[in-house]
Amino acid sequence: xxxxxxxIALVTGGSKGIGLGxxxxxxxxxxxxxxxxxxxxxxxKAAAQLNQMGPGxxxxxxxxxRSLEAQQTSVERILQxxxxxxxxxxxxxxxxxxxxxDLTPTQWQxxxxxxxxxxxxxxxxxxxxxxxxxGYIITVASLAGTNFFAGGAAYNASKFGLVGFTQAVMxxxxxxxVKVSTIMPGSVATHFNDHTPSSADAWKIQPEDIGxxxxxxxxxxxxxxxxxxxxxxxxxxxx
Numbered sequence: 001x002x003x004x005x006x007x008i009a010l011v012t013g014g015s016k017g018i019g020l021g022x023x024x025x026x027x028x029x030x031x032x033x034x035x036x037x038x039x040x041x042x043x044x045k046a047a048a049q050l051n052q053m054g055p056g057x058x059x060x061x062x063x064x065x066r067s068l069e070a071q072q073t074s075v076e077r078i079l080q081x082x083x084x085x086x087x088x089x090x091x092x093x094x095x096x097x098x099x100x101x102d103l104t105p106t107q108w109q110x111x112x113x114x115x116x117x118x119x120x121x122x123x124x125x126x127x128x129x130x131x132x133x134x135g136y137i138i139t140v141a142s143l144a145g146t147n148f149f150a151g152g153a154a155y156n157a158s159k160f161g162l163v164g165f166t167q168a169v170m171x172x173x174x175x176x177x178v179k180v181s182t183i184m185p186g187s188v189a190t191h192f193n194d195h196t197p198s199s200a201d202a203w204k205i206q207p208e209d210i211g212x213x214x215x216x217x218x219x220x221x222x223x224x225x226x227x228x229x230x231x232x233x234x235x236x237x238x239x
Contacts, residue, residue: 002219005030005055008082010074012065012122013092015042017190018140020049021207022089022214027056029215034078036063036092065092065118071125078129085129087218090119091140093158095192097151108154115158116165123169127178134177138214139166143186143230159184163228170227179225181217185210186232204233 009026013019014035023033027050035050037043040062047060061077063070078085093115096107119139130137144152145159163182170180188210189201210231217226 002221004215004218007031007086007218008078008084009033009087009089010078010085010122010126011035011089011091012063012118013037014089015039015046015060017192018185018188018207018210019089019091020046021209022091022211023050023058024053025208025211025215026087027053027058029056031056031087032058032082034059034061034074034081036061036065036074038062038064065090065122066113068121068124071121075125075129084133085126086133086135088122088126088130088135088137089140089214090122090137092118092122093140095155097155098153099151100153103153111154111158112161115155116161119162119165127173130178131173131176135179136218137166137169137173137178137180138217139180139182140210141166141182141184143184143232145182145184146230167227170225174225179222181226182228183210183213183217184228184230187236203236205231 009031011019011023011033014023015037023035026033033056035043035046043060043062047058050058059081061074063074096111123137139162141162142159144156145163148156166182173180185205187204189197189204189206
């Protein structure tokens, strides 16, 4: 997929943060991008913002990754709009952080349903279209998918699972011409976990940096597959 202009992507969790940063990068490359979010108001605002950047076009779709039917409807909308789907960026995610003693069953289930089952739903819904286009699936995991920490029982489990899931999917689909990679970022300057980005986050990875990585993966010669990409701030504060 060395030529990106005119290609079509679906970015889940695309109203802000990493998802929006990826969508911005793809729009600037001339790709057409559908972004999704559970909030119609948020995703309409994001799509309007993306359409001001061009040259690619954007549409916003209100859809919950926890619903397979919603993901199937999103793909159908994209096929109606543009006739194909070349790239899925399975980015939607959330985090509940607490000691196992304090972590509630609802928080556990919410994390798994979004971070792991949500990616399953997005991929399942997209496979037929991506097999037709010989497309690309990129999941957004985390360094928390290989580095565990106190208070991270639910989040670690979801991201460890996502890394393993993505690598297995890569093996399942490689001979169908569908490439699959996972990106594992460290600290990113986003609104994740109710954080408000500020100048104090200048040392962190920025959402547009992840967008640059995605564009680089898509441009990779088809014979080569970086199946797992770890990325971290180059100079974090000293502890």
